[in-house]
Amino acid sequence: MALAANTHGRVVHTCTLSSKPPTLFSRSTAAVPGHHAHSLRARFEVRAIAERATWLPGLDPPTYLDGTLPGDYGFDPLGLGEQPEDLKWYVQAELVHCRFAMAGVAGILGTDLIRVSGISNLPVWFEAGATKFDFANTTALFFVQLLLMGFVETKRYMDFLHPGSQAKEGTFLGIEASLEGLQPGYPGGPLFNPMGLAKDIENAHEVKLKEIKNGRLAMVAMLGFIVQASVTHAGPIDNLLTHLSDPFNKNIVHALTSS
Structure with a gap:
């Protein structure tokens, strides 16, 4: 032996x-x-x-990334997650950024399709923030968004510090039972899990993995949208139509060299 x-x-x-x-x-x-x-x-x-899959074939992953986290492929070249408390926080930060990126990609592509098709005269996504609305001025909208986002982020942070505390009775306008916060980052309930895809959140490994993979892809897509907007000053649908019209001459290589 x-x-x-x-x-x-x-x-x-x-x-x-x-x-x-x-x-x-x-x-x-x-x-x-x-x-x-x-x-x-x-x-x-x-x-x-x-046989564990890593982000770089043959890589020996850090000991603190043992493969138990959703989407853990041993990627931490800067060693940010060496401390357990830091690792928990970075896991939640990535999860939130993934969800924001997925919402952003869906919103940008959806509004761009509406704009390009001529259904509605919407601004391109990188100019939407400067749009003035008749029902409220920009300053009022900014402070309303600041208050709402601040409230949500505070609730999320409190749930991170004390898991399950924000689902207790009397903590959220009497609708706590609809949230069912069983795990930090996964509030669940009829509001956030209406289809009941992950009722047993502790064992929903496949669903968590799919979410984190799609979220990472969305973050890369958002980076691509930002670079495209900076170089071409056009939306993603416009860029796609331009590329399809002449794939060999209108692509990322020609765009970067001409800029």
Whole structure:
């Protein structure tokens, strides 16, 4: 029997089976209750660690990123999550940014389609913030948004500090039962989970993974929208139509070189 340390810093047992019969100075694994089962579990654990997908093939992930978090591929080149409390905060920060990015991408593409198709005379997304509305002035809208977002973010932060505290009776206008905050970052309930896709949030690993993957893709898309707007001064649908009209001459390479 040999001892081997895995990538998580734990010591696991490995066992080599021999065809030689047991002697006075050798011990059969069958003589130790549960030894064979333990050896098999250890081998499966080592194999699972060896086959774990990482953001860079062959990378040895940090010990604090053990693969239990949704979308954990061992990516932390700056070591920001070394402290457990910092890691919890960064997980929540990424989750919120993913959701904002997904909402932003959907909003930009939806309004751009309406604008380009001529259904409504909407401003392009990077000029929408300067639009003046008849029902309220810009200053009033800014302070209303500041108050609403401040309230929501404060509630989220309090739930992060004290999980489940914001779903207690009397904490939110009497509709706490509709939120059912079972885990930080996942309020759930009829308001945030109307289809009941993740009622058992503790075991909703596949749904969490899909959300974080789509959120990361949305953040990359938002970065692309920003770069496109800065270079071409046009919306994403306009950029797509321009590219499709002449793919070989109207693409990102020509746009960057001409700018």
